[in-house]
Amino acid sequence: MESSVESERRRFGAAGRVMRRALGWTIAGGAALAGVLVLLPDGEQHQPVAPAPAPKARARAAVAAGVPAAMPDLAALIGDRERRLRKHPEDGRSWAVLGTAYVERGRRTGVAADFPRAERALRTSLKVRPSRNAEAYDGLAALAAARHDFPAARQWGEQAVRVAPERWTAYPLLIDAYDGVGDYRAARRTLDQLLALRSRSAVTAPAVTARAAQVYWDQGRREDAAAALSDAAARAEGPTERATYLVRAAELAWQRGDLKESLRYATAALRTDPDEHAAVAGRARALAALGRTEEAVRAYRSALARARSPQYALELGELYESLGRQGEARAQYGVLRETVREDAKAGVNHSLFLGLFEADHGDPQRAVRLLRDEWERQPSLRAADALGWALHRAGEDEEALSFATRATDRAHGGEVRSALYAYHRGEIEYALERPGPARRHLAEALRLNPHFSLLYAPVAREALGELGEPSDEGLAGLGQPEGPSEGASA
Numbered sequence: 001m002e003s004s005v006e007s008e009r010r011r012f013g014a015a016g017r018v019m020r021r022a023l024g025w026t027i028a029g030g031a032a033l034a035g036v037l038v039l040l041p042d043g044e045q046h047q048p049v050a051p052a053p054a055p056k057a058r059a060r061a062a063v064a065a066g067v068p069a070a071m072p073d074l075a076a077l078i079g080d081r082e083r084r085l086r087k088h089p090e091d092g093r094s095w096a097v098l099g100t101a102y103v104e105r106g107r108r109t110g111v112a113a114d115f116p117r118a119e120r121a122l123r124t125s126l127k128v129r130p131s132r133n134a135e136a137y138d139g140l141a142a143l144a145a146a147r148h149d150f151p152a153a154r155q156w157g158e159q160a161v162r163v164a165p166e167r168w169t170a171y172p173l174l175i176d177a178y179d180g181v182g183d184y185r186a187a188r189r190t191l192d193q194l195l196a197l198r199s200r201s202a203v204t205a206p207a208v209t210a211r212a213a214q215v216y217w218d219q220g221r222r223e224d225a226a227a228a229l230s231d232a233a234a235r236a237e238g239p240t241e242r243a244t245y246l247v248r249a250a251e252l253a254w255q256r257g258d259l260k261e262s263l264r265y266a267t268a269a270l271r272t273d274p275d276e277h278a279a280v281a282g283r284a285r286a287l288a289a290l291g292r293t294e295e296a297v298r299a300y301r302s303a304l305a306r307a308r309s310p311q312y313a314l315e316l317g318e319l320y321e322s323l324g325r326q327g328e329a330r331a332q333y334g335v336l337r338e339t340v341r342e343d344a345k346a347g348v349n350h351s352l353f354l355g356l357f358e359a360d361h362g363d364p365q366r367a368v369r370l371l372r373d374e375w376e377r378q379p380s381l382r383a384a385d386a387l388g389w390a391l392h393r394a395g396e397d398e399e400a401l402s403f404a405t406r407a408t409d410r411a412h413g414g415e416v417r418s419a420l421y422a423y424h425r426g427e428i429e430y431a432l433e434r435p436g437p438a439r440r441h442l443a444e445a446l447r448l449n450p451h452f453s454l455l456y457a458p459v460a461r462e463a464l465g466e467l468g469e470p471s472d473e474g475l476a477g478l479g480q481p482e483g484p485s486e487g488a489s490a
Contacts, residue, residue, distance in 0.1 A: 054076075055070075055072060055073040055076040055077070056073065056076040056077045056079075056080045058070070058073045058238070059073035059074045059076060059077035059101065060077055060097060062238075062240070062241070063077065063097060063100050063101050063104060064097070064135075064169070065169060065205060065207070066138070066142075066169040066172060066173070066205075066207055067205070067206075067207050067237075067241045067244075068104070068108070068240045068241050068243075068244045069101075069104055069108075069240060070238070070239070070240040070273070070275070071105075071108060071109075071275045074101060074104060074105050074108070075105075077097070077101050078098065078101050078102070078105065081094050081097055081098040081101065082098065085098065089128075090128050091128075092124075092125045092126075092128040092129025092133060092136070093125070093129070093135060095121050095122070095124045095125035095128065095129075095136070096121075096122060096125040096129075096133065096135035096136040096138075096139055097135070098121045099117075099118045099119070099120075099121030099122035099124075099125060099136070099139045099140075099143070100118070100122070100135070100138065100139035100142060102114045102115070102117045102118035102121060103115065103118045103139060103142045103143045103146055104142075106118065106146065106346075107146050108275070108277075108307075109306075109307055110277070110306075110307030110308045110309050111308070112147075112342065112343040112345075112346035112347075112348050113346055114346075115143060115146065115147060115346045115347055115348065116346055116347065118139065118143050119140075119143060119347070122136050122139045122140050122143065123136075123140075125139075132163045132164070133163075134160050134163050134164035134167055134170070137156050137157075137159045137160035137163070137170065138156075138157075138160050138169055138170050138173065140152075140156040141153045141156035141157040141160060141170065141173040141174070141177065142173055144156060144177070145173060145176050145177060145180070146348075147346075147347050147348045147349055148180070148348060148349040148350065148351075148352070149347075149349055150176075150177045150179075150180025150181045150378050150380075151177075151181055151377065151378065153173060153174075153176065153177035153180065154174065154177035154178060154180075154181055154183075156173075157170050157171075157173045157174030157177050158174065160173075160174075161174060166197065168194060168197050168198070168205065168208060171190055171191075171193060171194035171197070171208075171211075172194070172207060172208070172211040174190050175187045175190050175191055175194070175211060175215065178190060179218075179380065180378055180380055181378050181379065181380060182378065182379040182380040182381065182383070182384075184381075187215065188215065191211070191212060191215050194208055194211070194212075195208070195212065206231070206232035206233070206234075206235040206236050206237075206241065206245065207232070207241075209228045209229075209231045209232040209235070210228065210229060210232035210244075210245050210248060212228050213225045213226075213228035213229045213232065213248065213252075214248070216228060217252060217255075218416045218417075220417045222252075222256065225252060226249075226252065229245055229248055229249045229252065230249075232245045233245040233246060233249065239272045239273050240273045240275075240276070242269075242272050242273075243269040243270075243272040243273035243276045243279060244269075244276070246265050246266070246268050246269035246272060246279070247265070247266065247269045247276060247278045247279050247282055249265040250262045250263075250264075250265035250266040250269065250279070250282040250286075251282065253265055254282070254285060254286065254449070254451075255418075255419070255448070255449055256448070256449060257419075257448070257449040257450050257451055257452075259286045259289050259290050259451060260286075260290075262282065262285070262286045263282075263283060263286035263287065263290070265282070266279045266280075266282030266283040266285075266286060267279075267283060269282070270283065275306070277303050277306035277307040277309070277312075278303075278307075280299055280302050280303040280306060281299070281300065281303040281309070281311075281312050281315070283299050284296045284297075284299035284300040284302075284303060284312075284315070284316075285315065287299060288315075288319050288454060289451035289454070293319065293323060296319060297316070297319065297320075300312055300315060300316035300319065301316070304316065304335070308339050308342075309339070310335075310336045310339045310340050310343075310350060310353060310354075310357075311353070313332045313333070313335040313336040313339060314332070314333075314336055314353075314357060316332045317329045317330075317331075317332030317333045317336065317361075318453070318454050318455050319454055320332060321454075321455060322454040322455055333357075333361055336357065340353070340354055351370045351371070351373065351374045352371070352374050352378075352382060352383055352386055354370060355367045355368075355370040355371040355374065355386050355387070355390055356386045356389065356390070358370065358390070359371075359386070359389050359390040359393045359394075360393070360455075364390055364393035364394040364395075365394055367390035367393065367394070368387070368390045368391055368394050368396075370390075371383065371386050371387040371390050372387065374386070374387070375387050375403075381406070381407045381416050381421075382407075384403045384404075384406040384407040385403070385404065385407035385408075385418070385420070385421045385424055387403045388400045388401070388402070388403030388404035388405075388406075388407060388424060388425070388428065389404070389424045389428075391403065392404075392424070392427065392428045392431065397428055397431045397432050398432070400428045401425070401428050401429065401432060404421070404424055404425040404428050405425065407421050407424075407425070408421045408422060408425050408441070417448060418448070419444075419445040419446070419448040419449035419452035420445070420452055420453065420456075422441045422442070422444040422445035422448060423441070423442065423445035423452065423453070423456055423457075423460050425437075425441045426438045426439075426440070426441030426442035426443075426444075426445060426460065426463070427442070427459075427460075427463065429441060430442070430463055430467070435467050438463070438467060439464060439467045442460045442463055442464050442467075443464060445457075445460055446460055446461065446464070
């Protein structure tokens, strides 16, 4: 196994020389050894290494490369750039670095108040350096994505690629933007361009491989996704970056219903970077599904103390609701609403998230209004699924099914394999008294992830029980997953 790790590191260059301790990963036979965490031998830790760069230099390198930066390093970089710009306000590159660092800090802490600061710095960079400012375009694309403004992210990402096509950092941002507006062909095309750029240049960034993993996962290529994440984690250059990929591996394991593996990955991520709040939330999610509810409550509270995330508040509220603790659930939903209001002041668009929340826990009619607007502006599969579900909750099942079909049927553009999407479609079909399709999609939801929701996985099982056994005609396809989407293996 050691020789396999070393061969990967020799292949990809500097990544293996910089970080040669902590977690190591390997790939055998082209498939990921998903879930296997390996400690490198002690002898590896005593190899001669170059002196470690200063914190601000580490953070600047991370920000420039589009990878996560450690919080202390990020603070050092922000302080350094602020001091420099007080003396040299015409330094456009420093404005771009500062703005992008603000985006990263806001993303890492969940404090959206950093986003207006980021926008001012990045637009100042464009003002003092108006032409071919790829660094500012990258920063503005990252800011727009963090605010869930994917049309703007697409605009800035395309501009960054246009002025610097050999600079790889804009491509992952552009893929996210295309996903956000529902242009999945463009997302795949951009990934192909990014991988081609890597093949003909010295680009070896693990962030490229990790972004490819998400596209593979969305296409239903689970082994390819796991292999890519293992590769990315093996080549991460520091603990913060490695923790990010471990968190993604935990999310992937969760989505396929492997709770213990998800918990192992999230725990490893937290040990690697104690500031990684997503790792704490990942542990909470797995613990809750495993029935370790008090541990899960403590973990969610810890995650919320680190980052004021409406998603964490929702998950904790639903955990309380599943335990019959309605008062505590309502309190968390209040935290969620307040966080959404505060984030909106900083330009964050939570319409899709808030629409789903209203459909499940508030006013379905308001959910429909929010999500129709979101669909018009950003017609992604996520928006189609959410709008379909809101329409169902509002009693408009025929129209709801058209959107749920779009989100889940590959013939209509649905590609992402999601237990929640399948559950939503199955429930809508059940309400429309279409037992065959309802049974098929509810079963698919539970097959993809038996624990997809503390509240709704039990509802799916109950509905399947009420529907009874499928007919002989429907039995053949019930247990078989759908094949890969067209072009998925290309």
